[in-house]
Amino acid sequence: MSFTLSSHLLALIQGLGTSAGLIMAIGAQNAFVLTQGLRRQYHWPIAGICSFFDALLVTVGVAGVGALVSESEAWLMVARLGGAAFLLWYGFQSLRSAMNTNSMGSSTHELTSLRSAILTTLAITLLNPHVYLDTVVLIGSIGGQFPADERPWFAIGAISFSFIWFFSISLGARWLAPLFKKPVAWRVLDASVCIVMWSIAASLLLAI
Structure with missing residues (x-):
């Protein structure tokens, strides 16, 4: 009985670690x-x-869909093109904001309502193929190697870290706020976001 519990705990820890690395x-x-x-x-x-x-997506991947998705060249092509287009656009908006000498976080793509926040978050998440590759394909493939009774624990570990990470970023950002009272700090951040978005878009296009 103790071996079963320890193997489940090990699967959960491995899920946490895998998710953290990605x-x-x-x-x-x-x-x-x-x-x-x-x-x-x-x-x-x-x-x-x-x-x-x-x-x-982690649940779907660990359930076995990851292997099927990775074999669909047509799906991957559409995902890469759509994701690259959106990331190029978002990066351009960040670049425009970085070039604004009066910027104090009032980006050209500032969210003006909860609806716009939800739609932009959905786009950042669902139009970015890296999200699917990390969760469905990579985490799903690794989780699929565990015995059937350990896969749920692996998935719980991976999912738990995701919640911990994103809410930690949101909460932790408030301690960085004093650094962003100057316009130059926002310009550096927006420029960095542009580089990140364009780098990911370039990697998607080069993979075609």
């Missing part, structure tokens, strides 16, 4: 959540949406 890397979602956390603008709903879809 989600903590600088990416479109992290840059977006951090930016909105600094603005204190719909940051909790944004963190919740990112976490929810990570949980959904």
Whole structure:
């Protein structure tokens, strides 16, 4: 009985570790959540949406869909093109904001309502193929190697870290707020977001 419990705990820890290794890397979602956390603008709903879809996609991947998705060249092509187009646009908006000498976080793509926050978060999440590759394909493939009774524990570990990470970024951003009282800090952040978005878009296009 103790062996079964320890194997479940091990699967959960491995899920946490796998998710941490993938989600903590600088990416479109992290840059977006951090930016909105600094603005204190719909940051909790944004963190919740990112976490929810990570949980959904991890569950789908561990259930066995990851292997099927990775074999569909047509789907991957559409996802890469659509994702690259959106990331190029979002990066351009960040670049425009960075070039605004009066910028104090009032970006050209500032969210003006909860609806716009939800729609932008959905776009950042669902139009970015890296989200699917990390959650459905990579985490799903790793989780699929565990025995059937351990897979749910692996998924719980991966999902738990996603919630911890996104809400930590949203909460932790408030301690960085004093650094962003000067326009130059916002310009550096917007320029960094532009670089991140365009780098990911370039990697998607080069993979075609």
